[in-house]
Amino acid sequence: MNLTLKIWRQSGPKAKGEMVTYPVTDISEDMSFLEMLDVLNEQLNARGEEPIAFDSDCREGICGMCGLMISGKAHGPEVTTTCQLHMRSFSDGDEITIEPWRADAFPVIKDLVVDRGSFDRIIQAGGFISANTGSAPEAHSVPVPKPKADRAFMAAACIGCGACVAACPNASGMLFMGAKITHLGELPQGQPERDARVVNMVTQHDHEGFGGCTNIGECSSACPKEIPLDVINQLNKDLRGALMRGE
Amino acid sequence: MTTTSTTPSSPVPGLVHGVYAEGEPIRDTKAPAGPIDRRWNTRKFEASLVNPANRRKLSVIIVGTGLAGGAAAATLGEAGYQVKSFCYQDSPRRAHSIAAQGGINAAKNYKEDGDSVYRLFYDTVKGGDYRSRESNVYRLAEVSTNIIDQCVAQGVPFAREYGGLLDNRSFGGVQVSRTFYARGQTGQQLLIGAYQALERQVAAGTVEMFSRHEMLEVVVVDGQARGIIARDLVTGEIETHLADAVVLASGGYGNVFYLSTNAMGSNVTATWRAHRKGAHFANPCYTQIHPTCIPVAGEHQSKLTLMSESLRNDGRIWVPKNAADCEKDPRQIPEEDRDYYLERIYPSFGNLVPRDIASRQAKNVCDEGRGVGPKVGDFRRGVYLDFTDALKRMSAEAVAEKYGNLLDMYQRITGENPYEVPMRIYPAVHYTMGGLWVDYDLQSSIPGLFVTGEANFSDHGANRLGASALMQGLADGYFVLPHTIRDYLAKGPFPKLEESHEAVVEARASVDARVAKFLSINGDRSVDSFHKELGNIMWEFCGMERSEEGLLKAIDLIRGLRDEFWRNVKVLGSADTLNQSLEKAGRVADFLELGELMCIDALHRRESCGGHFRAESQTEDGEALRHDDEYAYVAAWEWGGQDGAPVLHKEDLVYEFVEMKQRSYK
Ligand SMILES: Cc1cc2nc3c(=O)[nH]c(=O)nc-3n(C[C@H](O)[C@H](O)[C@H](O)COP(=O)(O)OP(=O)(O)OC[C@H]3O[C@@H](n4cnc5c(N)ncnc54)[C@H](O)[C@@H]3O)c2cc1C
Ligand code: SF4
Numbered sequence: 001m002n003l004t005l006k007i008w009r010q011s012g013p014k015a016k017g018e019m020v021t022y023p024v025t026d027i028s029e030d031m032s033f034l035e036m037l038d039v040l041n042e043q044l045n046a047r048g049e050e051p052i053a054f055d056s057d058c059r060e061g062i063c064g065m066c067g068l069m070i071s072g073k074a075h076g077p078e079v080t081t082t083c084q085l086h087m088r089s090f091s092d093g094d095e096i097t098i099e100p101w102r103a104d105a106f107p108v109i110k111d112l113v114v115d116r117g118s119f120d121r122i123i124q125a126g127g128f129i130s131a132n133t134g135s136a137p138e139a140h141s142v143p144v145p146k147p148k149a150d151r152a153f154m155a156a157a158c159i160g161c162g163a164c165v166a167a168c169p170n171a172s173g174m175l176f177m178g179a180k181i182t183h184l185g186e187l188p189q190g191q192p193e194r195d196a197r198v199v200n201m202v203t204q205h206d207h208e209g210f211g212g213c214t215n216i217g218e219c220s221s222a223c224p225k226e227i228p229l230d231v232i233n234q235l236n237k238d239l240r241g242a243l244m245r246g247e
Numbered sequence: 248m249t250t251t252s253t254t255p256s257s258p259v260p261g262l263v264h265g266v267y268a269e270g271e272p273i274r275d276t277k278a279p280a281g282p283i284d285r286r287w288n289t290r291k292f293e294a295s296l297v298n299p300a301n302r303r304k305l306s307v308i309i310v311g312t313g314l315a316g317g318a319a320a321a322t323l324g325e326a327g328y329q330v331k332s333f334c335y336q337d338s339p340r341r342a343h344s345i346a347a348q349g350g351i352n353a354a355k356n357y358k359e360d361g362d363s364v365y366r367l368f369y370d371t372v373k374g375g376d377y378r379s380r381e382s383n384v385y386r387l388a389e390v391s392t393n394i395i396d397q398c399v400a401q402g403v404p405f406a407r408e409y410g411g412l413l414d415n416r417s418f419g420g421v422q423v424s425r426t427f428y429a430r431g432q433t434g435q436q437l438l439i440g441a442y443q444a445l446e447r448q449v450a451a452g453t454v455e456m457f458s459r460h461e462m463l464e465v466v467v468v469d470g471q472a473r474g475i476i477a478r479d480l481v482t483g484e485i486e487t488h489l490a491d492a493v494v495l496a497s498g499g500y501g502n503v504f505y506l507s508t509n510a511m512g513s514n515v516t517a518t519w520r521a522h523r524k525g526a527h528f529a530n531p532c533y534t535q536i537h538p539t540c541i542p543v544a545g546e547h548q549s550k551l552t553l554m555s556e557s558l559r560n561d562g563r564i565w566v567p568k569n570a571a572d573c574e575k576d577p578r579q580i581p582e583e584d585r586d587y588y589l590e591r592i593y594p595s596f597g598n599l600v601p602r603d604i605a606s607r608q609a610k611n612v613c614d615e616g617r618g619v620g621p622k623v624g625d626f627r628r629g630v631y632l633d634f635t636d637a638l639k640r641m642s643a644e645a646v647a648e649k650y651g652n653l654l655d656m657y658q659r660i661t662g663e664n665p666y667e668v669p670m671r672i673y674p675a676v677h678y679t680m681g682g683l684w685v686d687y688d689l690q691s692s693i694p695g696l697f698v699t700g701e702a703n704f705s706d707h708g709a710n711r712l713g714a715s716a717l718m719q720g721l722a723d724g725y726f727v728l729p730h731t732i733r734d735y736l737a738k739g740p741f742p743k744l745e746e747s748h749e750a751v752v753e754a755r756a757s758v759d760a761r762v763a764k765f766l767s768i769n770g771d772r773s774v775d776s777f778h779k780e781l782g783n784i785m786w787e788f789c790g791m792e793r794s795e796e797g798l799l800k801a802i803d804l805i806r807g808l809r810d811e812f813w814r815n816v817k818v819l820g821s822a823d824t825l826n827q828s829l830e831k832a833g834r835v836a837d838f839l840e841l842g843e844l845m846c847i848d849a850l851h852r853r854e855s856c857g858g859h860f861r862a863e864s865q866t867e868d869g870e871a872l873r874h875d876d877e878y879a880y881v882a883a884w885e886w887g888g889q890d891g892a893p894v895l896h897k898e899d900l901v902y903e904f905v906e907m908k909q910r911s912y913k
């Protein structure tokens with residue numbers, strides 16, 4: 001198929017960016033979206049133009065490194081990651097716009113690459129269970145009811161890609177954060193630090209410049225791991241409880 | 248030693264095959280003698296202690312944030328050392344360990360099915376085809392149980408039973424259920440556990456994190472590893488980082504084949520640069536090829552996707568009997584025209600033969616022209632994995648319950664519905680057992696340089712069992728390295744080193760020069776085109792089946808390609824910004840050197856062993872034939888210099904506890 005791509009080019013963090021049009025031809029429907037960009041990059045390189053910078057690593061939908069706004073949708077038209085999106089989801093003649101995640105907390109580094117260090121700093125603020133190596137009790141000493149274990153697992157499936165932030169009109173990181181709060185909060189091991197965790201993570205989130213949540217739900221629809229909105233309710237509940245208990 | 252007259256087209260006189268020299272044997276001097284189940288305790292006891300007040304004066308650089316590096320950084324940070332942690336991704340959470348699906352082994356014996364530390368040890372030595380060290384493997388099995396405790400305490404959401412206890416499954420053909428798992432995301436959940444522990448230490452100030460940084464050189468001063476040179480991938484700045492010890496946990500080098508199940512950025516640079524500075528590279532040719540991957544769809548293919556081999560439990564593998572049927576709709580090919588070749592050749596194991604056998608037979612039937620799917624080059628590279636019988640036997644719901652996520656993934660990638668049309672699979676490079684040589688302390692042949700996880704060679708011999716790489720990464724990172732490295736650090740803090748020291752200046756200058764060189768060549772070919780061509784050579788001649796003739800040819804081809812690379816590669820852009828072509832150029836330049844060493848290693852090992860089949864060493868009916876009398880050793884290669892030849896050092900493997908046997912699956 002033949003397509004017209006309109007791609008965001010920005011030479012550096014401080015540079016002014018612009019959309020540039022690139023026609024591509026002979027795209028096979030078996031290509032992944034990123035392989036289609038690989039092909040374009042090979043052509044640009046051959047013409048002496050600098051290839052387009054974009055992030056990816058596992059290309060299996062699990063590392064969370066990739067992430068593009070594709071015609072206005074985070075990760076494109078399917079519920080999956082950009083690397084797992086295939087060209088059979090498009091038709092001959094389509095015009096596709098490709099932009100980086102847009103959020104104050106995710107500044108652009110170059111072209112389609114953004115800095116998501118703010119997510120790491122939210123985890124540093126409290127997204128962990130303090131258990132020094134070697135201090136752990138026998139694994140079977142604390143059984144975890146299966147429904148709780150399953151819910152913790154469901155929330156732990158978040159890959160930290162940032163699509164939720166990119167999709168949210170407020171650029172809020174609440175779905176990402178709610179997923180971590182729910183993962184650790186469902187487990188007995190996560191209880192001792194539960195109050196401090198939510199307060200510290202939320203404080204960091206706001207400090208990073210993410211917006212607040214106004215219950216629009218775009219985040220969950222864009223999430224490739226289908227993290228449900230109710231993790232945000234869980235977060236809010238935990239936060240209210242913690243504040244009431246004076247954390 | 249086997250010598251023949253065959254050599255590459257430009258042999259160097261006096262060298263074996265015209266390509267390598269043989270040096271003195273080497274030995275692991277750190278593993279204690281005595282009963283196998285006491286060795287690790289003895290070593291821990293004998294390793295010197297470091298007073299807590301001194302720890303913060305000691306600094307350690309750790310390259311890599313996968314299971315092996317992330318766990319080590321967190322643990323050493325908790326202990327109070329000053330740690331600097333590096334990864335090339337934008338966050339330590341994205342290291343390639345994240346992609347592991349199946350599970351992690353541990354000898355917990357929760358199923359009371361006869362498992363034990365000794366049995367896990369025995370299975371791993373046997374699975375490695377008797378090419379690993381008994382002491383190391385025993386220790387791995389011994390600490391495996393601590394790993395599960397540690398991960399559960401961190402909140403890793405392993406699968407559980409209704410009673411709330413942990414669930415186990417049997418994996419990779421072993422007879423006991425010792426594999427812990429978190430649906431198809433075991434690697435992700437384990438890595439997130441290590442990552443969170445690491446971030447906790449970043450917050451505590453014991454670990455300083457450098458993401459989007461790539462290590463490009465190791466700094467060796469007076470024979471000791473004292474730091475690294477790294478490039479900040481965002482600003483392009485070349486930075487010097489100095490420390491008392493350096494740990495490489497940089498993962499495997501399967502991407503030398505271009506197409507593999509590894510992440511796009513997986514590379515050999517960290518370990519290869521250390522090799523060039525004096526660290527021996529052990530068994531580089533030992534590669535694991537996984538039989539159940541989604542086949543190549545066309546020239547554009549950038550990586551391959553693994554599907555769990557559990558699919559072989561219920562799927563049947565076949566190709567058409569007649570090449571003429573290969574283009575037909577498989578559903579139209581009648582039963583009598585199908586060749587269920589694994590069931591035919593190995594009636595007792597059938598579709599469940601080990602990974603290497605399943606892979607090699609798939610290649611054989613495709614080489615015969617009976618492969619299916621799109622043609623890539625001259626051949627169709629695919630065989631059917633058919634669930635038709637399973638769907639009849641078990642109902643679609645039961646199949647979906649067991650394999651749903653895998654079948655969905657297959658459909659997403661290929662656009663074909665596996666509930667209606669048989670899937671197509673083909674082997675792909677998956678794991679590299681070879682890596683930097685280390686002793687029992689995980690220290691390389693450069694004092695102060697430690698190597699953990701897939702980056703070292705230590706525990707899997709010539710073949711790795713399923714679910715044991717995650718075990719090794721976490722064993723090394725949480726429980727082994729923190730003890731062994733303290734024995735080294737106890738001798739420090741070492742004399743303060745200035746950035747102006749000539750060894751530091753030299754290391755940095757060499758990196759600057761290399762970066763400048765890539766950008767100045769301005770030839771005609773992209774980095775990827777060289778990488779693809781190298782991958783084709785490796786896959787053809789140093790893949791599942793190797794022969795002397797093929798390997799000698801490959802060595803010639805790689806030398807030619809490397810020469811062209813340095814004359815004709817085209818890297819655009821500048822050094823002072825994010826420049827992904829420049830990053831790739833460095834990685835491919837190192838792969839072009841590693842590839843040759845892999846071929847030399849494969850050439851010298853004239854036996855079939857583990858995942859590595861040597862055409863000249865087979866039984867009458869075409870099965871792998873090992874030669875324990877000649878090859879029961881670790882091949883540790885010393886860098887011979889830019890224009891010199893590699894030097895082989897042999898470390899004899901002694902089996903005191905496990906008896907060596909030939910494998911048989913007929
Ligand atoms: C698809 C797939 C499925 C698998 N499934 C299983 C399974 O079910 N069970 C199992 O036991 N094993 C499995 N394995 C194998 C296992 O995942 C790996 O062997 C293991 O995770 C490797 O861990 P590691 O910590 O050694 O390295 P990695 O996780 O690969 O980490 C390497 C780290 O080094 C960094 N790095 C590399 N080079 C540089 C450099 N030059 N400068 C700076 N940083 C650098 C990277 O950024 C990264 O942080 C699987 C592998 C694959 C590919
Ligand atoms: S919640 Fe979903 S969209 Fe947000 S970071 Fe996690 S996986 Fe990505």
Ligand code: FES
Pocket residue numbers: 055056057058059060061062063064065066067081082083084
């Ligand atoms: S590249 Fe890893 S999720 Fe897309």
